[in-house]
Amino acid sequence: MVQNGSFENGANPGLFQTLDAVSTVITGWTVSQGSIDYIGALWQASNGSRSLDLSGGNAGRIQQTFNTTVGGTYRVTFDLAGNTFTSPTIKDMRVSAGGSSADFSFNTTGKSSSNMGWLSKSWDFTANSTTTTLEFISLTNSFAGPALDNVSVIALSSPPPTPIPEPSSVLGLLSLGVLGISSALKRQS
Numbered sequence: 001m002v003q004n005g006s007f008e009n010g011a012n013p014g015l016f017q018t019l020d021a022v023s024t025v026i027t028g029w030t031v032s033q034g035s036i037d038y039i040g041a042l043w044q045a046s047n048g049s050r051s052l053d054l055s056g057g058n059a060g061r062i063q064q065t066f067n068t069t070v071g072g073t074y075r076v077t078f079d080l081a082g083n084t085f086t087s088p089t090i091k092d093m094r095v096s097a098g099g100s101s102a103d104f105s106f107n108t109t110g111k112s113s114s115n116m117g118w119l120s121k122s123w124d125f126t127a128n129s130t131t132t133t134l135e136f137i138s139l140t141n142s143f144a145g146p147a148l149d150n151v152s153v154i155a156l157s158s159p160p161p162t163p164i165p166e167p168s169s170v171l172g173l174l175s176l177g178v179l180g181i182s183s184a185l186k187r188q189s
């Protein structure tokens with residue numbers, strides 16, 4: 001449901017490129033607040049060859065909007081690590097969609113640019129609109145923030161459909177109708 005969730009498509013960032021709000025350099029995504037770093041060769045991605053540092057020069061935010069079903073439940077999965085070049089050691093971030101959010105953190109102790117220690121995270125939300133904006137927000141106001149890659153969204157369930165009669169009960173109704181007609185015919189005769 002998410003376009004370019006691995007951030008592989010967009011102008012080549014080289015080592016890395018800092019993108020300020022409101023950048024749309026990364027296909028499908030908008031840097032909507034602060035700044036982020038679009039990471040190329042600077043460190044090991046979890047998927048493909050590009051990823052993000054959600055803190056560019058300061059705490060940044062990226063977002064993407066997609067179609068959803070009101071009342072449907074969705075699972076966001078993503079890979080989380082952190083920029084190991086400088087403090088803080090613990091990188092904090094927030095994921096938000098459908099009017100709710102969850103916070104995640106990553107401890108960079110013992111990690112490096114060639115051993116990022118990417119962890120898979122997931123979070124579920126219920127859509128409250130026919131379009132939903134998914135946001136990843138850095139809570140680390142530094143130039144070394146949480147690292148993000150490999151975002152995907154899947155639908156877990158749709159809201160209950162309008163009840164329709166089961167085939168068996170349709171047959172039941174039909175047979176009742178037949179009985180009604182035949183008894184009416186009997187009464188006539």
Ligand SMILES: [Ca+2]
Nearest residue numbers: 006047048050
């Ligand atoms: Ca990637």
